[in-house]
Amino acid sequence: MLRIENVSFGYNADTVLENIDLRVQRREHVALIGESGCGKSTLLKILYGLMDLEQGQIFWEDEPVLGPAYNLVPGAPFMKYLSQDFDLMPFTTVSENISQYLSVFYPKELKERTQKLLEMIELTDFAHTKVKNLSGGQQQRVALARVLAQKPEILLLDEPFSHIDNFLKNSLRRNIFKYLRDHGITCILATHDYQDVLPFTDRIVVLKDKTVLAKGKPMDLYANPKSLYIASLFGEANSISIDVLKSYANTKRKIIVYAHEFRLSENSGITVFAKESYPMGPYYLIKGASEEGDTLFFHSPFPLEPEKKVYLNVSIETINQRLQGGTTV
Numbered sequence: 001m002l003r004i005e006n007v008s009f010g011y012n013a014d015t016v017l018e019n020i021d022l023r024v025q026r027r028e029h030v031a032l033i034g035e036s037g038c039g040k041s042t043l044l045k046i047l048y049g050l051m052d053l054e055q056g057q058i059f060w061e062d063e064p065v066l067g068p069a070y071n072l073v074p075g076a077p078f079m080k081y082l083s084q085d086f087d088l089m090p091f092t093t094v095s096e097n098i099s100q101y102l103s104v105f106y107p108k109e110l111k112e113r114t115q116k117l118l119e120m121i122e123l124t125d126f127a128h129t130k131v132k133n134l135s136g137g138q139q140q141r142v143a144l145a146r147v148l149a150q151k152p153e154i155l156l157l158d159e160p161f162s163h164i165d166n167f168l169k170n171s172l173r174r175n176i177f178k179y180l181r182d183h184g185i186t187c188i189l190a191t192h193d194y195q196d197v198l199p200f201t202d203r204i205v206v207l208k209d210k211t212v213l214a215k216g217k218p219m220d221l222y223a224n225p226k227s228l229y230i231a232s233l234f235g236e237a238n239s240i241s242i243d244v245l246k247s248y249a250n251t252k253r254k255i256i257v258y259a260h261e262f263r264l265s266e267n268s269g270i271t272v273f274a275k276e277s278y279p280m281g282p283y284y285l286i287k288g289a290s291e292e293g294d295t296l297f298f299h300s301p302f303p304l305e306p307e308k309k310v311y312l313n314v315s316i317e318t319i320n321q322r323l324q325g326g327t328t329v
């Protein structure tokens, strides 16, 4: 187990993380999510031992993870960290980058492992290409294979798919997370992208205002977000009073409604005036304004003319789910 106990850290006088407590089980996949600048990368760097802590301790099993004041070479040997700059050898080939840390005393294993990792990142055809001649997304894939080749017990990934196009991203995500599961590798992943998180991780840790705002299973946090901030990490969301949704409800408590949970109606519901229609492929995202002037986001199968009046409804099941989940905001 990785134990992060009461960790605080700041750059100069500015505290970035305060009293962070976290346990990560062996083989668990945990996502750190939160708005830009909330400290995700900093926490990964701390976990890798690149920073000296102001306060707190970190242990992997019983072994302390120490910062540069105690370790001349940063990074505990059982961990690997893939940062946003990929740390590759630009003048050598893709294969050489991947196999650099594999033992030359076992040439058959070296070849097979390199081949397997090349297949996983879908770069077999580029095996003999120098890394400096690759695109940013291709370099990011090589960097992923290179850290995996080193067989870490814990892998720390900072936005590992950020440079990779959508065409490849999904198959690569599936390949990488399957590889991590098959090899029992513990993974902590910093990301903005909920599509890295919902299908692949066991737990989410939401960071905000220097601290852990929420922890939970991905689908639990998604289904019952405890704030608009958390819901917004999963998509366009609204915070709306229950008595506005159901006029008979005698409560001012608010619930989160995702944009896709509104149903459009021709004749009854919350009155909204369309302002903007954004084509999203299978639907249009509509930015609208209620009669009170509140902004609301919802989906429509077709674009809506500016100022077109429509009505929105939310199913009683959705309202009950939020109420039963205790997620009024």
Ligand SMILES: Nc1ncnc2c1ncn2[C@@H]1O[C@H](COP(=O)(O)OP(=O)(O)OP(=O)(O)O)[C@@H](O)[C@H]1O
Pocket: 011, 012, 016, 034, 035, 036, 037, 038, 039, 040, 041, 042, 043, 190, 192
């Ligand atoms: N080397 C540094 N020196 C001073 N301040 C820093 C340094 N690195 C990061 N910061 C600050 O620390 C805060 C947290 O940064 P960090 O990179 O950890 O956030 P993040 O959540 O990973 O952001 P992003 O999602 O944009 O990558 C930010 O306010 C940032 O400006």
